[in-house]
Amino acid sequence: MMTLKCGLIFLLLIVPFIANGHGREIGGRRLNEYISHYETLSYDTKHVHASHNRAKRSVTKDPYVYLRFDAHGENFHMRLKRDVTTFSDNLVIDGSDGPxxxxxxxxxxxxxxNVPKSxxxxxxxxxVFEGRIVTGRxxxxxxxxxxxxPNKTHTDExxxxxxxxxxxxxxxxxEDVRQGHGGGCGITDEISSWMDSIQNSAVEEPEEKPAAVKENPGVPIKAKDEDFQWPPHQKYSKEANWRPNGDARSEENHHEEAHERVRRATRPKEENRNTCSLYIQTDPLIWRHIREGIADRALNPKIKHDRGRKHEIDEKTREEILSLIAHHVTAVNYIYRNTKFDGRVEHRNIRFEVQRIKIDDDSACSEAYNGxxxxxxxxxxxxxxxxxxxSLGNHEDFCLAYVFTYRDFTGGTLGLAWVASASGASGGICEKYxxxxxxxxxxxxxxxxSLNTGIITFVxxxxxxxxKVSQLTLAHEIGHNFGSPHDYPQECRPGGLHGNYIMFASATSGDRPNxxxxxxxxxxxxxxVLDAIExxxxxxxxxxxxGxxxxxxIVESGEECDCGFNDEECQDRCCYPRxxxxxxxxxxxxxxxxxxxxxTQCSPSQGPCCQSETCSFVPAHLGVKCRGETECSWSSTCNGxxxxxxxxxxxxxxxKCNNG
Known part of the structure; x- marks a missing residue:
């Protein structure tokens, strides 16, 4: 029998508190060099935190957190549910000293x-909510x-x-001060030649039996030796998005000319192998940057050396780093899941899932450290x-492995990755160590x-x-890992009002449709590349x-019907496509x-007993046979x-049936 206390908890869960707030315009001032206009928010964070804690403890199937505020002339009424798709159910998180x-x-x-397609x-x-809101417009x-x-607190005036x-x-x-070589790309002839030589110099080794669990080993000693000579590599420098087409340089693009495509094969639905597993490591510099921001607000100088407080700030730092990872992987998922990579085979719903994370603190960076x-x-x-x-680490247990850092690389470089090839050269997704x-x-x-690797920086x-810029940078670098060089020729880098695409030779600010x-x-x-894998x-x-x-x-859980990806694929007048x-x-x-x-009463995608012309059930009196008889069963007809x-x-x- 439910006690009064349990009953009250249940009511709290099903009648959610909605935090309200208002955006305040700050005189049209710039927020920083990148952001020309912003407004501020001041909803009740204590109530949102309490709502989050209730949802976290909830044993119900669909606990939500609601948040409502006005800003930029719009009313935002959000319904949030815990994200269980970005991180694997078997997610492993390592610190500098272990799990x-x-x-x-x-x-x-x-x-x-009440906002469709949002x-x-x-x-x-x-x-405090931090993230992205897409309304459609x-x-x-x-x-x-x-x-x-940085000196602001939640309680200041x-x-x-x-x-x-x-x-x-x-x-x-x-835009005008970035360094680069010809059109903004940092790939010189020397770098391109070096990359090609490495990717075509692999020594193939016999297949080993898979181990149960593999750790990602540390970098070999010679990598730590200051005298070790590093070769050049591909650089990717962020430049103009508005930039018009440059001259038609002889950049290698490795794509075939447009041609008459053969009829596409469809991947067997029962396999549904569309998930690229991720290993993401964050380095000591991004740890230091995030932790200092927390410590500046949270630490009282009088308790600066309090161990309990230090542990609390370390936990908050990890929490924010996980948020940073989740935001970027989710943003990349929205791009890749909504792109049709149709070659000889249809490749749909490509998605990414984080399986392992390594969060390096900066303890090993002090002079007194002896480990x-x-x-x-x-x-x-x-x-x-x-x-x-x-790349010197063994990352072959993952589809891709990335490092997030807070390093101000020269020339405005934001990211770098190995490029996959369909021809058989090593590098990119799924590559072995x-x-x-x-x-x-x-x-x-x-x-x-391991050439299934890449890096991005946040400064x-x-x-x-x-x-927005760092999320597009990650999408761009992963695009290299999937086999796309920089966009070329002219029709694939239009510039102008609609902007350039993700794989333009330099990063974009993200404010143009393309x-x-x-x-x-x-x-x-x-x-x-995906066809080569297939x-x-x-x-x-x-x-x-x-999922x-x-x-x-295929009509799956939560769907009324499923007629395909878009209007071109959907030949069903009864159902909306994705x-x-x-x-x-x-x-x-x-x-x-x-x-x-x-x-409409039904869709043909739901089964053979729906009339495509009328979107209604096939009447029983028509006696339409929907399944033929077999050795084991009689035929079946639509029942209306x-x-x-x-x-x-x-x-x-x-x-006797089925040879029995």
Missing amino acids: VAVDTSHIYQGELL HVFGSVIDG ESYFVENAKHYF SGFHSVIYKESHVSDPY ESNPFCMENIDVSNFLNIH KTYTETVGGLYQSTKR NYNSRVPP NSKFSTCSIRNISN DTKKRNCFLASE AFCGNK QIGERDLSMNATARGCTRRAR TTPECPEPKPRDDKT
Whole structure:
């Protein structure tokens, strides 16, 4: 029998508190070099924190956190649910000294109530939401004010704790001062030649039996030796998005010319291997940057050396680092899941899932430290050598392995990664840890590397990079890992009003329509690599996805129907596809993918007993046979009450069937 106390808890869960707040415009001032306009938020964080804690403790199936505020002339009414898709159920988190227990319940995804096609993702820490809101018309970023007002606390007299700004208010202030080589790309002939030689110098080794669990070993000793000679590497320098087409340089793009495509094969639905597993490491410099921001606000000088307080700040630092990882992986998922990489085979719903995280603190960076040295403690590492250090570890248990850092690389470089090839050269997704040969300084070297790697940084020209830019940087570098070089030729880098695409030779600020999309050139290149994996020409490390996906023509949990990805694929007048066209939205602003259209009883995607012309059940009196008879059962006919074919009646007992 439920006690009064339990009953009250239940009521709290089903009648959520909605925190209300208002955005305040700050005189049209710039927030920083990147963001031209912002407003502030001041909703009640204590109530949001209490709502988060209730949802965290909830034993109900669908606990939500609600948050409501006004800003930029819009009313935002968010419904948030714990994100259980970005991190693996078997997520392992390591600290500098081994595994650590870190709670991930503060990571959320959700939607805006009564706003069709909206989505929200982010985190709630101490009652403050930080993340991204997409309404369909505009995209907004909400950040903790501490990132821009470091001396600010939640209780100071200014009365705000967050800032909110539009995606369209993000621009690149360093467009004209970035260094690069020809069109903004840092790949010189020397670097390109070196990359090709490494990727084609792999020493293939016999297949080993898979180990139960593999640790990611430390960097070999020679990587820590200051005299070790690093070769050059691919650099990627962030430049202009508005930049028009440059001259038609002879950049290698590795994509085939447009041609008549053969009829595409469809991947067997039962496999559904579409998930790329991630290993993400954060280095001591990003730990130091985030922790100092927390300590500046939280530490009283009188208790500066309090061990309990230090432990609390360390936990908060890990919590914020997990949020940073989740925000970026989720943003990349929205891009890749909504792109059709259709080569010879249809590759849909490509997604990423974090399986392992290594959070390096800066304890190994002090002069008094006597343990094993951490090469990432070195502050003056150029970007190519930084990736090389990361690549020396064994990361073959993962689809991709990345390092997040807070290093101000020269020339405005934000990221760097190995490029996959469909031709058989090593590098990119699913690559194994193996030996590569090279000549450095006239000496022959043989080194084991993982070329399924990449890195990104969150600081540029001494300024913190806005989330939009760093999220697109990660999408860009992963695009290299999937087989796309920089966009080329002219039709795939249009510039101008609509901007350049994700794989343009330099990063973009994200304020143009094309900035978050792949060009047709990139799609071809990536599709070629995925086809090579499908044809077993390259290793397939993709994992099966257990979640439903609107657009795969299979009606799954939570879907009313599923007629395909877009209008081109959907030949069903009864159902909306995943990507709803402008015409349908103009007729029904609340239309949602994989739901039936108004005044329909069913969709043919639900079963053979739905009439495609009328979107209604096939009447029983027509006697339409939907399943033929077999040795074991009689035939079945539509009964007029369901779109599915009724289960057939079995034949009489003792009837021989199935060779029995």
